[in-house]
Amino acid sequence: MSSRTIRVDYLARVEGEGALTIRLEGNEVRDVELRIFEPPRFFEAFLRGRQHFEAPDITARICGICPVAYQMSSCHAIEDALGVRVDPELRALRRLLYLGEWIESHVLHMFFLHAPDFLGYPDAVAMAKDHGDWVRAALRMKKAGNAVLRLLGGREIHPVNVRLGGFYRVPGRSEIETLLPELRWGLSAARDAVRWAAGFRYPEFERDYEFVALSHPDEYALNEGRLVSSKGLDIPVRAYEMHFVEEHVQRSNALHSRLRERGEYVVGPLARVNLNFDRLSETAREAAREVGFSPPCRNPFRSLLARGVETVHAFDEALRIIESYRPPERASVEIPRTAGTGSAATEAPRGILYHRYRVDGDGKIESAKIVPPTAQNQKSIEEDLRQIAPRLATLPDEEATLLAEHAVRNYDPCISCATHFLKLKIERK
Numbered sequence: 536m537s538s539r540t541i542r543v544d545y546l547a548r549v550e551g552e553g554a555l556t557i558r559l560e561g562n563e564v565r566d567v568e569l570r571i572f573e574p575p576r577f578f579e580a581f582l583r584g585r586q587h588f589e590a591p592d593i594t595a596r597i598c599g600i601c602p603v604a605y606q607m608s609s610c611h612a613i614e615d616a617l618g619v620r621v622d623p624e625l626r627a628l629r630r631l632l633y634l635g636e637w638i639e640s641h642v643l644h645m646f647f648l649h650a651p652d653f654l655g656y657p658d659a660v661a662m663a664k665d666h667g668d669w670v671r672a673a674l675r676m677k678k679a680g681n682a683v684l685r686l687l688g689g690r691e692i693h694p695v696n697v698r699l700g701g702f703y704r705v706p707g708r709s710e711i712e713t714l715l716p717e718l719r720w721g722l723s724a725a726r727d728a729v730r731w732a733a734g735f736r737y738p739e740f741e742r743d744y745e746f747v748a749l750s751h752p753d754e755y756a757l758n759e760g761r762l763v764s765s766k767g768l769d770i771p772v773r774a775y776e777m778h779f780v781e782e783h784v785q786r787s788n789a790l791h792s793r794l795r796e797r798g799e800y801v802v803g804p805l806a807r808v809n810l811n812f813d814r815l816s817e818t819a820r821e822a823a824r825e826v827g828f829s830p831p832c833r834n835p836f837r838s839l840l841a842r843g844v845e846t847v848h849a850f851d852e853a854l855r856i857i858e859s860y861r862p863p864e865r866a867s868v869e870i871p872r873t874a875g876t877g878s879a880a881t882e883a884p885r886g887i888l889y890h891r892y893r894v895d896g897d898g899k900i901e902s903a904k905i906v907p908p909t910a911q912n913q914k915s916i917e918e919d920l921r922q923i924a925p926r927l928a929t930l931p932d933e934e935a936t937l938l939a940e941h942a943v944r945n946y947d948p949c950i951s952c953a954t955h956f957l958k959l960k961i962e963r964k
Contacts, residue, residue, distance in 0.1 A: 617876025635683025701867030802886025
């Protein structure tokens with residue numbers, strides 16, 4: 536029986552540093568390894584001994600693409616520990632800030648990291664030669680999301696205006712209305728993008744995933760809700776560590792997460808759309824129905840369409856929040872000095888982001904736990920590769936490598952978050 540190894544020493548078009556190895560014997564899979572070799576970054580240790588009000592600024596540095604997700608999870612978890620609830624107007628502004636991040640992150644992945652796989656280009660620069668109008672539209676949509684971050688967060692990368700209890704400063708009505716023209720254009724462009732992406736050829740592949748996401752009775756969950764799954768999980772966020780566990784594997788600097796009861800699971804856009812389709816805005820549901828995209832969808836390659844539909848929702852809800860905006864009476868609520876332990880999960884663009892903190896009576900952080908989305912998806916990514924490996928065995932080396940990478944990029948993995956140009960080598964025996 537012939538042996539074959541597909542090895543990708545550096546994964547391209549993902550954020551951070553990782554590698555992939557698939558070993559085959561004939562058409563049988565011997566081993567699959569998604570290795571995270573980027574050094575551990577020790578943010579949980581950095582937080583110990585710091586004042587609780589420093590957490591939003593420290594955690595924002597974990598990721599330059601989704602800093603708001605880390606800020607929101609840290610704020611909500613510490614506020615949970617201290618028994619703090621923000622005013623409704625501040626809650627709406629937090630959603631708007633998060634929606635801005637969804638827009639810029641989803642558009643980045645859809646057009647610049649993922650679409651080249653479907654269209655047969657090595658990267659977005661090569662794709663732009665034939666699809667320049669779409670690349671320019673994507674840049675404009677991403678800029679609209681960044682403008683939301685800049686206005687509410689103080690700057691686009693690692694925002695500095697977020698604090699426990701709210702914001703340091705909130706915008707006036709005339710300021711926030713300056714966002715409307717580009718968001719209105721972006722909503723139309725996002726709907727066009729869903730139509731465009733619906734015409735891609737999607738590989739045929741499905742598995743019986745357990746999808747996990749936040750769910751809220753009154754809205755498409757971002758900052759609050761219960762943790763639910765497609766196989767019956769329905770728990771408050773505070774029970775997260777009773778049902779989910781992290782494990783160290785020797786080949787990776789990132790911990791692997793699993794459900795104690797059943798093993799690997801999936802978080803992110805495909806999970807959210809499958810579990811919360813009825814909570815999407817009517818405009819987003821119309822965009823999905825127009826192209827025949829509806830739950831249940833178990834094809835991870837079609838996660839691109841899920842991101843597109845969520846982008847439509849993000850533009851649509853952002854417009855509604857701004858159009859009904861009334862400046863809050865105060866920029867933040869008071870934060871008491873008291874001891875407590877709190878946890879929170881929010882929906883980062885890539886999926887659930889869980890934080891837990893214990894603080895003492897002087898506001899000092901005694902312990903911190905952060906579980907990013909990619910660590911939760913990693914076991915499922917590897918299982919996808921195991922299931923698709925017999926198909927890889929029938930393909931030439933170059934095509935097999937591209938399909939394997941594509942399967943990883945379905946998840947938009949942010950490897951830098953998951954750690955507490957492509958060189959390819961194929962070995963034959």
